[in-house]
Amino acid sequence: xxxxxxxxxxxxxxxxxxxxxxxxxxxxxxxxxxxxxxxxxxxxxxxxxxxxxxxxxxxxxxxxxxxxxxxxxxxxxxxxxxxxxxxxxxxxxxxxxxxxxxxxxxxxxxxxxxxxxxxxxxxxxxxxxxxxxxxxxxxxxxxxxxxxxxxxxxxxxxxxxxxxxxxxxxxxxxxxxxxxxxxxxxxxxxxxxxxxxxxxxxxxxxxxxxxxxxxxxxxxxxxxxxxxxxxxxxxxxxxxxxxxxxxxxxxxxxxxxxxxxxxxxxxxxxxxxxxxxxxxxxxxxxxxxxxxxxxxxxxxxxxxxxxxxxxxxxxxxxxxxxxxxxxxxxxxxxxxxxxxxxxxxxxxxxxxxxxxxxxxxxxxxxxxxxxxxxxxxxxxxxxxxx
Ligand SMILES: Cc1ncc(COP(=O)(O)O)c(C=O)c1O
Numbered sequence: 001x002x003x004x005x006x007x008x009x010x011x012x013x014x015x016x017x018x019x020x021x022x023x024x025x026x027x028x029x030x031x032x033x034x035x036x037x038x039x040x041x042x043x044x045x046x047x048x049x050x051x052x053x054x055x056x057x058x059x060x061x062x063x064x065x066x067x068x069x070x071x072x073x074x075x076x077x078x079x080x081x082x083x084x085x086x087x088x089x090x091x092x093x094x095x096x097x098x099x100x101x102x103x104x105x106x107x108x109x110x111x112x113x114x115x116x117x118x119x120x121x122x123x124x125x126x127x128x129x130x131x132x133x134x135x136x137x138x139x140x141x142x143x144x145x146x147x148x149x150x151x152x153x154x155x156x157x158x159x160x161x162x163x164x165x166x167x168x169x170x171x172x173x174x175x176x177x178x179x180x181x182x183x184x185x186x187x188x189x190x191x192x193x194x195x196x197x198x199x200x201x202x203x204x205x206x207x208x209x210x211x212x213x214x215x216x217x218x219x220x221x222x223x224x225x226x227x228x229x230x231x232x233x234x235x236x237x238x239x240x241x242x243x244x245x246x247x248x249x250x251x252x253x254x255x256x257x258x259x260x261x262x263x264x265x266x267x268x269x270x271x272x273x274x275x276x277x278x279x280x281x282x283x284x285x286x287x288x289x290x291x292x293x294x295x296x297x298x299x300x301x302x303x304x305x306x307x308x309x310x311x312x313x314x315x316x317x318x319x320x321x322x323x324x325x326x327x328x329x330x331x332x333x334x335x336x337x338x339x340x341x342x343x344x345x346x347x348x349x350x351x352x353x354x355x356x357x358x359x360x361x362x363x364x365x366x367x368x369x370x371x372x373x374x375x376x377x378x379x380x381x382x383x384x385x386x
Contacts, residue, residue, distance in 0.1 A: 002317065003317030003319065004318045004319070004363045004366060004367055005356070006318065006319060006320050006353045006354060006355060006363075006367060007319045007321050008295060008354045008355060008356035008359075009151050009152075009154075009179060009202070009295070009296060009321075009352065010321055010354070011201045011202065012182075012201060012202060012203060012204045012356055013204065013356070013358065014201075014204060014206060015204040015205075015248075015249065015252055017248055017252055018204060018205055018206065018245045018248040018249050018252070019245075020248075021244055021245060021247070021248035022206065022241045022242075022244055022245040022248070025046065025241035025244050026241045029042060029043065029046070029240075031043050031240075032237055032238075033046075033047045033237070033238040033240050034227070034229065034237065034238070043238070043240045046240060046243075046244050046247075047067075047238050047240055047243050048062070049247060050244050050246055050247025050248075050250075051065050051067075051243075051247070052247075053248070053250040053251045053254070054198075054211055054246060054247060055213070056250065056251075056254055057181060057186065057250040057253055057254055058177075058181075058186045058188050058196060058198070058213055059186065059188050059189060059190070060188040060189075060196075060213045061216065064188075064213050064214050064215060064216060065211050065212070065213050065214075066211065066212045066213075066230045066231065066233045066234050067210075067211050067230060067234065067238065067239070067243050068197075068209075068211060068212055068234060069208055069209065069210065069239075070199040070200070070201070070207070070208060070209060070210040071100075071102060071176065071178035071197050071198060071199030071202070071210045072102035072199070072210075073210065073212075073223075074178075074197030074198065074199065074210045074211060074212035075100075075102040075103050075106065075145075075174070075176050075178075075197045075212075076102065076106050076223060077212050077220060077222075077223055077233070078145075078174040078195035078197060078212055078214075078220065079093070079103065079106040079107060079110070079143065079145060079174060080106050080109070080110070080221075080223055081220025081221050081222065081223060081233075082142065082143050082172055082195070082218075082219075082220050083110050083113075083115065083142065083143065084220075084221035085219045085220050085221040086142055086172075086219075089140065090139075090140050090142035090170075090171070091114065091115050091116060091140060091142065092115065092116045092118070092138070092140040092141045092142060093107055093110055093111075093115050093116070093117045093118070093141075093142060093143050093144075093145065094118045094120065094133060094136055094137060094143070094145075094166075094171075095107050095117065095118070095119055095120070095144070095145040095146065096119060096120050096121070096122060096128045096133075096145075096146055096157075097119045097120065097121045097122065097335065097336070097339035098122050098126070098128065098147060098150050098155070098157075098336055098339065099145065099146075099147055099176065100147065100151055100176060100178070102176065102178075102197075103145050103147065103174075104119075107119075107145065115142075116140070118136045120132050120133055120136060121339050121340075122155070122336075122339055122340055124340055124341050125155065125288070125291070125340075126150060126152075126153040126155035126285065126286065126298075127155045127156070127157060127158065127287055127291060128146060128157055128158070128162075129158075130158045130161040130162050130165065133146065133162045133165065133166075134162075134165045137165060137166060137169050138169065139170065141166070141169060141170075141171040142171060142172065143171060143173070143174060144162060144163070144166040144171050144173050144174070145173075145174040145175070145176070146162050146173075146174075146175060147175060147176040147177075148175045148176065148179070148180050148184075148196075149177075149179045149180050149183070149184065149292070149293050150179070151178075151179050151296075152298055152323040152334060152336045152337070152352050153285055153286045153287065153292065153296065153298045153336065153337075153352075154179075154286050154287075154292035154293035154294075154295070154297070154354075155286065155287045155291065155292055156184065156287075156291050156292055156293065159173075159175050159191050159193065160190060160191050160192055163175075163191060163192035163193050164192055167192060172194045172195070172218065173193045173194050174193065174194065174195040174196070174197070175191060175193045175195070175196050175197075176197050177196050177198055178197060178210075179202060179293060180198075180293070181198055181202065181203040181249075181253050182202075182203040182204065182253045182256075182261075182357070183203075183261060183264070183293045183294055183295055184261070184293060184294070185258070188215070193215070194214065194215045194218045195212060195213065195214055195215070195218070195220075196212070196213045197210065197211070197212050198210055198211055198213075200242065200245060200246040200249055203249050203250075203253055204249050204357070205245050205248070205249030205250075206242050206245035206246065206249075207242075208239065209242030209243055209245065209246045210246070211246065222234065222235070224236065256357075260357050261294050262294070264294040264295050264355055264356075264357060264359070265289065265294035265295075267355055267359060267361065267364055268289075268294060268295055268296065268355050270364065271297060271355070271364045271367070271368065272284055272286075272297040272299065274368050275299055275368060275371060275372075276299070278372050279371070279372050279375050279376075281301065281302040281303065282300065282301050282302070282375075283299070283300045283302075283346070284297065284298065284299055284300075285298040285299075285300060285337060285340065285342060286298045295354050295355040295356065295359075296352065296354050296355075297354075298337075298350055298351070298352050298353075299350065299353065300342075300346050300347075300349045300350040300351075301349050301351075301375045302345070302346070302349055303349070303378075303379050304349055304375055304378045304379060305348055305349060305378075306322035306324060306348060306349055306350050306351045307322055307324055307326065307331050307348075309322075309351055309371075309374060309375065309378065310322055312377075312378065313370065313371070313374060316370050316374070318367055318370060320351050320352060320353050320354075321351070321352050321354075322350060322351050322352060323335075323336055323347075323350070323352060324347075324348060331348065333347035333348045333350075334347055334350065337350055353367075
C-alpha cells in the first residue's frame with residue numbers, strides 16, 4: 001500500500017526483523033511445541049525464548065505470561081477469569097468509561113451475571129482521576145480495570161496510583177496496555193498491577209497473538225477448555241510462528257530504547273500545533289503532551305463531520321480514524337469523547353491521527369496541507385457537525 005498511513009493505533013506494519021524471525025516457523029521449523037521429540041523441543045525452545053523477550057519488555061517474570069490470540073483475549077481472560085476464580089464475597093468491579101470494548105464488554109457481561117460494575121468517567125482531559133476511582137473502592141471490590149493509555153486520545157492513566165489504592169483494599173488490578181509497547185515504558189512492578197494485557201499487531205508484530213501477564217500467586221479460571229497448554233490457562237496448540245513474531249517485536253522495542261519515541265513525540269506535537277494554528281475553529285481533545293502517548297492526536301474541526309473527513313482523506317490516500325460508530329441509522333459519536341464532556345457535534349467532528357515510527361516529516365507536511373484543504377472544502381460545501 002502507498003499513501004500516508006496515520007492510523008497506527010488501529011494497527012502497525014510488521015517490522016522486517018519480525019517477519020524474518022517468523023519465516024522459518026512458517027516453513028521448515030514446523031511441529032507442535034508440546035511434542036517431546038526433537039521437532040517439538042525446537043519449537044518449545046523458540047516459544048520460551050519469546051516468553052523471555054516479552055517478559056523483559058514489561059519487566060515481569062516469563063512464568064507470568066500466558067500467550068493468547070491478542071489483546072482482546074488477554075483482557076477477557078483477566079476480567080472474566082478473575083471473576084470466575086474468585087467467587088466469594090467480592091462482587092464489585094470498578095472500571096472507567098474510557099475502556100476499549102475488550103474490557104467494557106466483559107465488564108458488562110459480568111454486570112448481567114450479577115456483579116456490581118462501576119464505570120468511572122474521565123475528566124475533560126481524558127484522564128481518570130485516581131481520587132474518583134478511590135472514592136468507589138470498598139471491601140467488596142474484586143477487580144479494578146483501568147487502561148494504561150487510551151486508544152482514541154492517547155491519555156495515559158494514573159494506573160500506579162490507582163493500583164496502590166486498590167491493593168490496599170484487597171482488590172486485584174488489571175490494566176489494558178495494548179496501546180503502550182513501543183510508545184512508553186512498561187514496568188509491571190512500578191505499575192503495581194496483577195494483570196496486564198498486550199497484543200502483537202500494535203507494536204510492529206504479527207496479528208492474532210498477544211499475551212496476558214499475571215503476577216505470581218494470582219489465579220484466573222480459564223475461559224477455553226481443552227488440553228493443558230500455557231500452565232492450563234489457555235488450551236490450544238501454541239501459535240509458534242505468531243509467538244516467535246511477538247518475541248521479535250518485543251526485542252525490537254527493548255533494543256530501540258526511547259530515542260525513536262522522542263522523535264515520534266516531536267512529530268506529533270508539530271502536527272497538532274500546526275493543524276490547530278492553520279485551521280480555524282479547530283480543537284484538540286487529547287491531554288497535554290506530557291500525559292499522553294507520543295503518537296496520538298485527537299483533533300476536531302467544527303462544522304465538519306469526522307466521518308466525511310475520514311472518507312475525503314481516504315480518497316487522497318491518507319488513513320486516519322474516528323471513534324464514531326457507523327450504522328444504518330447514522331453515526332454515533334465516540335463514547336470516550338462524550339464521557340469527557342464533549343458536545344455531540346464536537347465529538348462527531350473529531351478525528352484521531354496516530355503516527356508510527358516509520359512516519360516521516362514529509363508525510364506530516366503533506367497530511368497538514370491536505371487536511372487544511374479538505375476541511376475548508378467541506379465547510380464551503382456546507383457539511384454539518386450534527
Ligand atoms: C486499548 C485497546 N485494547 C485492546 C485492543 C484489542 O487488541 P487486539 O486487536 O489485539 O485484540 C485494542 C485494539 O484496538 C485497543 O486499542
